[in-house]
Amino acid sequence: MKEVKVGVVVGSLRKDSYNLMAANALISVAPRNLKFEFIEIGNLELYNQDYDEKSPESYVAFREKVKSMDAILFVTPEYNRSVPGVLKNAIDIASRPWGQSVWGGKPAAIMSVTIGNVGAFGANHHLRQALMFLDMAVLAQPEAYISNAMSLFDASGKLVNEDTKAFFTNFMKAFADFIDYANQGLN
């Protein structure tokens, strides 16, 4: 398969974030044609439409980085049964100014990760609703709802469980196939 540049967006800014661990675990088991780059969202000012005429440096750089990617992997916790504000802010920024969204057409996949027990379902699906609007092609199956994240990683952030590792591997294989499918459709 052709090399694919995948931007990784993590919905938590916490240094020891389980979502960051999960993202790293996904990268470690992904098909080798996928080349990953983390995209920083913690340095972005809160979106203000008044900035559309002259955007902060951080917006410009973020939009260019997103634009340069072939696909996007979202790994996100749930805050209050929805998408974290910090992640939604990033999505909003790269969707504007109106008509200049840089998300459109890119294949995407979502893994939601929580220390709770309902898989951050609320974040996963609110995010899907936004990505639908942005005309991204989002992997449907397999869905990835990761519960009880505290028990999944060892001290070095590696997955401790073979079943989880197999699921992560399968998920990334499906994402790679989906990117390939989406790109064939576009040719």
Place this chain on the structure above:
Amino acid sequence: MKEVKVGVVVGSLRKDSYNLMAANALISVAPRNLKFEFIEIGNLELYNQDYDEKSPESYVAFREKVKSMDAILFVTPEYNRSVPGVLKNAIDIASRPWGQSVWGGKPAAIMSVTIGNVGAFGANHHLRQALMFLDMAVLAQPEAYISNAMSLFDASGKLVNEDTKAFFTNFMKAFADFIDYANQGLN
């Protein structure tokens, strides 16, 4: 009726925001026992759980302000079929640290406002899902989906249409009754 302190949270930071106009219009027609105060959200750093131990000044002040209110009025646009990141960030901040949310129990109402034509429905309901989790009592009926906001205000930000004004008046009357109802239940 008893005096009630209502915090007003506007989901857009734009200086000439239609949502800000709508909030001001709602205040202008509200029952006189409701006393309003705008709560600033544009100065809040992006939420990071690592701040829970020692929060930025802006978080502390915001949480105290929310806590001091008897009820909350949300007036919000829709960004990408969901809640603006800037608003969700504020909600997340005042919901943490875990177990110390200052939203719980407060009656709330939501008006969603858009220049488009489906009333910012996506923002309205994603916000409801978050407020449900935060154990707020949210006014159900009447719902308030405001479309075509560009045509609703004059140059000074006043409502130009009697029907709209009647709807806004009715909405705030319902909110005042709902606050009263919620408080009676709590006594």
Place this chain on the structure above:
Amino acid sequence: MKEVKVGVVVGSLRKDSYNLMAANALISVAPRNLKFEFIEIGNLELYNQDYDEKSPESYVAFREKVKSMDAILFVTPEYNRSVPGVLKNAIDIASRPWGQSVWGGKPAAIMSVTIGNVGAFGANHHLRQALMFLDMAVLAQPEAYISNAMSLFDASGKLVNEDTKAFFTNFMKAFADFIDYANQGLN
């Protein structure tokens, strides 16, 4: 506390439904002022607005039964990440003809039950969105997402786990308090 008539609506028609078991378990641990009656939904014809002028017997009886209740307990599985059609059909029927909904104002609680592992979250929240529109007062906290239902009951349908039983007990206590709160507000 005053006696309260609670209608129980189960979202699955399956004879050995785990949702039915969960409903029975909830009833068995509920405060004694709550008096329960199951409301049948499996005998309802598919809703057709053309029936509004002259409704089938089953609709008439169902609407009267719902109307006679003081509160409603919904116990539902998730079908395809949303509310089962069979349950939504019942909700639609008792919401019509337009302006004659019999749901409005009634306190309600939702437990969602699945043999899967994300607590039927999708059904729970899609149902909440409908009940909001119907102006029902729906218990927010504690939420009740029940996963892995296969492991929760013994052969006679009784809960095998003390933690689950405590959670069910707590949930029904909260529902009884919520009904009391809602009714005080209404007086």
Place this chain on the structure above:
Amino acid sequence: MKEVKVGVVVGSLRKDSYNLMAANALISVAPRNLKFEFIEIGNLELYNQDYDEKSPESYVAFREKVKSMDAILFVTPEYNRSVPGVLKNAIDIASRPWGQSVWGGKPAAIMSVTIGNVGAFGANHHLRQALMFLDMAVLAQPEAYISNAMSLFDASGKLVNEDTKAFFTNFMKAFADFIDYANQGLN
């Protein structure tokens, strides 16, 4: 383009349904390689998992019909801010028995139609959540939220407005292209 068999599923059973009018209008302006067939859902018994071993005739015929289609067009009203029970019931039936769903992989498009003014947004997106789970490829843009349906059709059910007709034409063109895209990806 290759001939494509498109099943049309209308979410309202009402004889003079605006959704049925909208479906017919969509068909009348569609690219000629799309061949349409309405799929009846009003004759389906309420889904009961106990039927999985021996399904009613209506289920068997419905599943075969869905299976025979290359793509699906959903045209649906909103009942109580969600998908009509009658439509969800049909979706549930063709998704079962477990592992034998006949929806998977089919490209789909959704138009939601209401006499109200927020475009049946709630039905549109709850339906999307179900179709995502069923691994259908659903057209993202353009979205189709049709409000004020009473004013759109003449006595014979034809669209009276050139703008609406242009939008319907554009929508079906986008659907045809999307089907083509999805099929290329699959080859």
